[in-house]
Amino acid sequence: MSNLDTLTQKIREKAKSLLEGGQADVVIGYRTGTVPLMAAPFFARTPQDCDQLVWSSFARLNLANYLPGRTEKVALVAKGCDARNAVGQVAENQYPKDKLFILGVPCSGQVDAAKVAAKEPRPIQTSEETDDSIKLTGPGYSTDLKKEDVLRRNCLTCAHRTPTLANELVGPEVPSLPTDDFSDLTALLAKSSEERLTYFKDLIKDCLRCYACRNACPLCYCPVCFVDETRPQWLGKSTDPMDTMTFHLLRGLHCAGRCTACGACETACPVNIKVREFNRVLDKTVKENWSYEPGLAWDQKPPLTVYQPNDPADFIK
Amino acid sequence: MASKNIVGAVMVAGGGVAGMQAALDLANAGYYVYMVEKSLAIGGRMAQLDKTFPTNDCSMCIISPKLVEVGRHINVELLTLTDILSVEGEEGDFTVTVRKNPRYIDMSKCIACGECTKKCPRKLNNEYNENLDTRKAIYVQYAQAVPLKYGIDAKECIYLTKGKCGTCKKLCPADAINYEDKAEEITFHVGSVVLAPGFTPFKPTVFDTLRYNDVKDVITALEFERYLGATGPTMGHVIRPSDHQDPKKMAFLQCVGSREVNRAANGYCSSVCCMYAIKEALIAKEHSGGNLDVTLFYMDIRTFGKDFEKYYEKAKAAGIKFVRSRIHSVQPESGGGVKLHYVTDGGVSTLEFFDVVVLSHGLVITGETKELSKSLGLETDNYNFAKTSTFAPVALSRPGFYACGVFTGPKDIPSSVMEASAAAAAATSKLTPARSTLTKVIKVPRPVDVTGEPPRVGVFICHCGINIASVVDVPKVVEFAKSLPFVEYATNTMFACSQDSQEKLIALIKEYKLNRIVVSACSPRTHEPLFQETLAAAGLNKYLYEMANIRNHDSWVHAGHPAEATQKAMDMTEMAVAKAALLVPLKENVIDVDPTALVIGGGIAGLNAALTLSRQGFKSVIVEKDSKIGGNANRIFTTAKGESVADYLSDLKTRVQNDSNITLALNSHVSKVDGYVGNFESTLSGGQIVKHGVTIIATGAKEYKPNEYLYGENRRVVTQLEFDELLKADDQAVAAAKTFVFIQCVGSREKERMYCSKVCCTHTVHTAVELKKKNPEARIFVLYRDIRTYAQKEDLYKEARDLGVIFIRYEPERKPQVSQNGKNLSVKLLDPVSGHHLVMEPDYTILAAAIVSGQEHELGMMYKVPLDEDGWFFEAHQKLRPVDFATDGMFMAGLAHYPKPMEEVVAQAQAAAARAVTVLTQPKMTVGGIVAEIDQNRCSGCGVCKSVCPYSAIDLDDKGKAVVNEAMCKGCGNCASSCRSDAPSLRGFTNAGLFAQIDAAL
Amino acid sequence: MSEFEPKVVAFFCNWCTYGAADLAGVSRLDYPPNFRVVRLPCTGRLNPKFIMEAFKRGADGVWVSGCHPGDCHYIAGNYYARRKFILLHTLLESIGVDPNRLRFSWISSAEANKFQAMARDVIEHVKACGPNLTFRKAELQLDLPEVA
């Protein structure tokens, strides 16, 4: 049995016992998608439902996104990043810790559909995976891809692949990867201002302002988002590039110090914008200035809610 | 007191920081205050300081709000240029006669535009800058002076001395000059008097060896302070005075005119010089970009206050050199700078060059004050400081007279402020029946409700004489203003702030039904309250007001660019109108105040606080976790002045127990807290619920239990308190003992407790003196790091030495070694001066154990008040609010704040009570105005606003949504900028309003 | 061609830098007339959105100034603000906004000279950047059809 199958089985068993034992009212996990390369969010409320739960490398969405405002007791099938966001949401009072059961899944990384499409542009009918490869079939063809070649960027620099604060892990820990060293950003920052501005403007030129990135983000639970504000209207509603830029900058700022690099935003983006570039600039700043990583402890204080009298800020004259 | 007539007014003499604090506390407690100041303006010495230690706060920044508050307080009558002539009568009803000297300026007319001073031909030394630059004969004391009114120096004015000139009168656009002004005598009645005459810095002219008189590069610390000041003669640039070059090396010489009984005849320690010298050294280093070498020559470093020791450590880490040596002589060098001749600790005679030498001169009582004390019949000590007792630290020898600040002894700003509040409490302890009999209340008509009306903005553009109009094309701005959306009426005015303009404004508001007012004139910092009062008088909510600062920020700084300045004035007016159109009337709500205090801690601090409150007519509940009251004082023998603590304490206990206003809850602690200022509800461990308006935390501290020097192993190694208990019990073994070794700094000034416990040196020296007096044959050794007998306590140190107590210094790296051989104790020490090992065989070794905090973190959490890293409760502001917490209605006193001797504990307790009275005295409190509010529909309950609120004014309600406690909110807006979904909004500074301003700016 | 005169929006806290500007006025310290001041109670009130709005609306520069660390009238407002500034400053600089367009300073109410020097410095540097053409919303195109 492959490791994935084992994890799937463990998730189902545990989910059933949690529901039966009354420790959870709902298990939020993934089911097999109706399209290839997709594991869809799934809400299991009965032991029978649990048979639909699966684990795969297509579980890209961050399920912590479904916690805020929920009144039921939730068991959350969580990757390292999902678990960290769940911890963050507890810290931010979005979900009570005593109702939460984190069913941690040590994660070996999630597949980037765009990377797959780049390697196999033909229409894909089915996708089947083993522990380290993906078999794709389509009208008149079949292709095998090595999983490591098509993982998402953020999964390649994930230092917390095994959930840190899970109530229970469904499998053995997976080794952590070296964390994002931001070397590409450092190289980008070495370029001229003009080049950088061009880079970032190009990055978002296709943005539709659909806000899927926001909606997929577990940090974005505000009852009213600044983009929807009318008095004052922070942002124009058109596709004006500066309004679009402002959206991405402020979205980044709002996530600063809270982002776990789960990549849900990029997964959700229908036009494949690397929206996390903005977050990464800030992640880098947060890390360099305050050595802070979110979601690693229940009582962590996000960097914008605290200060040090000697916070470094040489640019302030 | 037999007197029938009690006057509800108090005179405060001296407008420095102590006087100001006393005046405000008095006025806010329901007493009318006559504030008498001999100079043109209040502010005192603090106005001259650049930064304040140990926080390096900008001095002017922190006092200017106080200056403005005093200047504008309806119940503080400011009498500047005034001398006290006599005070007759007795406590409760004094008749004061003062002489008000002529200013030669009509204060009601002067708009402080400064036209007069620009053209005044008479230049003379500027005292504000320690005579390092010049001022004119018509002048303001300093730019932020209150009252901001010019005055003429009669002795220097050419017109007043020679009858010619008159330039200022010709130039004054407000016709405010009155050369005919005359001195007048004024008589008024007060119930008591608070004296805060302050000090003058010691003039080092008597020390010819220091060469202050003839060498330019030898300067005083206050002169150096002015060099450091942004408003000083070099605008903060550190220079070598002889040639204005950047100095490379500087020296500070400590104890100039202090701890010196020969020429200066000032035996006392000035208490503040070590700290200010370190501060100046640090700031100087900062100003010179680090290329400055600073050495401080000292006898003992006395960094005994809260966070002072850390400051000292910081200075050492910053590379400031500390050399323990008294300077032998100063030799000027031909190319500038001087050579200092000194002998190091090791006995090496050294000659070292310095570009600048700063003399850390002490604080001295002025001759005028000495005369005043004499004429008022007040007892003073050898040094002219007022005599007080440990247990009544702000009461003077003549009943009805109280003092604060340096008058009772050299001290720093927070101690002065603390004493000022204490003096306010003490000075009114017998005036309670007359409270609120003489104070005035502003009566305003009920504002008309403009909710829902479209904005009708009235715009008033001020000429300010020629101050604005000579640069800005005012009529053009008026025409422009008329074209702006929602502007109903726009006009110009010669002086918007003048009485007649204010009346016109009221009339126009009514005539045109104006519901928003914009005044384009000067700074809202100075004038907004005035116009807001006018709005209120016109029946308009005072928050429907916005100001454009087209004078300070425009005409005065763009005089050479009239076209651009006019455009800027138009833009600024447009911005103000844009914001004004979105202003809404702000409600101020009234909440009840429960006139009861909860005092936590039944030690000296708590008992005094409760008694002080009782004398003011307020009830309190004292919560004491022990089974008896008195706290640490139960163990102390005598005070440094020799007073018996036991006697005092038993009197205190009786008074408390017999006081019907005081309820004692022994064996109790607070277990739960709800509410906020005015309406606290605390549950005690016994289940009793106390409703109270204010809380005073006086939980005290503990003596550290040493884990060295054989403490706990040999019963003749004892702590100070234990030794006091032996003395109290008249212990026979102690009486028979011949040799005593005192070891100082046990547990203090060490890595885990980087603070000085403040009281131990004095305690030791006092005990040593007492032992010596009892038994002159006793051999007493004091092993110390620095002796810190600050202020007049220095006399004790001298006395001890005179009596033959041996003081031996040790280095923290080479602590004394205490060993025992059988019953015999042996103390071994390397004397850093002689280099010899000394061995003592004491009968008793007395350890000056540190004072450690009670680490009352739980209490802090319950009342939402912070503790610092050493566990001391953390005050709202280390300089100016030493007994307040940032959270309203919360105060502290005693050792919970920081170690301190008993007189300071008593003063702080009285101060806390005085501060509490300012809350309790109001039956209802007004809250609201510019405070935050939460739109709960937008609130996700994430709590970021709660985390960033500096005043703990935000909480999450039972639905998990944020709510603002208007009684605690100060209107900083931190919540509004931190919330991602804009749920909090700061009234008066809403997103929409600021957004409109930004848009109008572009 | 006349020299480029930049438009700079300044955000000052009421207690320190606004006071310094007042004092600069009292002391008649001249500086360029290019900026327009938005008075805030505290730099802690400054929402990064305000800065974005200024740029969006075409500001050539933004200047934020408040109390020195430790001097905050509201105890810690500027400490919290500083953290936001660190993020905003880095973010805007990283995406290619010339750091000379967004300036931060601490100026106490006594530092009129520093205020003057800083005001000059800010304007000088924004001038050197030239007009803000790249980090703003395009002017509304009001190319109305001619009506016969």
Next chain:
Amino acid sequence: MPEYLVKENALADFFRELTQDRRLLTPQGQGENCRLEETDPSKVSLEYTNTHKSPKECFFPQTEKLLAFSKEADKPHPNEYRDLGDKAVATVIFGLRPCDARGLCVADKVFQNDRFTDPYWKGKYEKTLKIGLACLNPSPQCFCAAMGGSPFGEAGLDVLAYPRDKGLGLKTLTEAGEALIKTTKAEPGDLKSEIADLEKKAIEAQGPIDHFVAINERKIMELYKAPHWPTTAEPCLGCGVCTFFCPTCHCFDIQDEANERGGIRMRNWDTCMSALFTQHGSGHNPRPSKTERIRQRFMHKLKYIPIKQDGVRGCTGCGRCVVMCPANIDIRSVAALMAQTQAS
């Protein structure tokens, strides 16, 4: 209408000929990145599943300025809103998939009908000739046939083309289409039976999806209270990607932007997946939760539009929402649930 052939070697000329008096938009780029662009007619892609975005943006751009006013006195009619006018230019689009062409027909009925004509849509729609490109190998996520269309569907098109021996087969469908092809050197040929064979094969490749048919299109409220709406909505992120990419979604929001010089009025795409879409000024929201919004979307596509448009569904089976939805809310599965509910 007749058929024509364009041989491989004549293809480049054919596209050049199409640009004679008009702008030509053609599919550019492969796979997901394919979009209709004016760029380079020599690089027309014939190997794409479908264009990334639906072609509705050619007629109904995401942001479209409608009116403007100026406050400046020297401009004509200061302070009055003026129509920015019909700026449409003659265009031919090559490469509309039949599903998208059907989608345009649905939207066209919204923008042009007997009660109302939207001038901005109308101008562009009327000035554009549409050449479809039939699907020989429909994607596994396509289901046009199930929605009443066909990989060779002709609705909304002037010409239907299909790849043929690295060239094209063409079938003109309208007078205008016929006239357009006449301006090219396309050779006449009889392709009727070939087209019929290819269409049959393509439809078979899609496989049957019966449950759409089963949804009763006439009883409007019948599925309104169906029990599956909350569970269907549960994973929805509310992002609206489904609507942005849908060829028939046509909702917009009107906005003004103004400054001291003047202002413009524009319309922007809106999405019923956003709570703000139905938020009233009072704060009341008739579709307060995802459940109501999800229900609206599917009911609109599969019931309300068919009722208004004579049985034509609001979904054309292009499959974009199926592929794009980050939460995998698949209209095929939802339709199955709707059919189930109806049956029970």
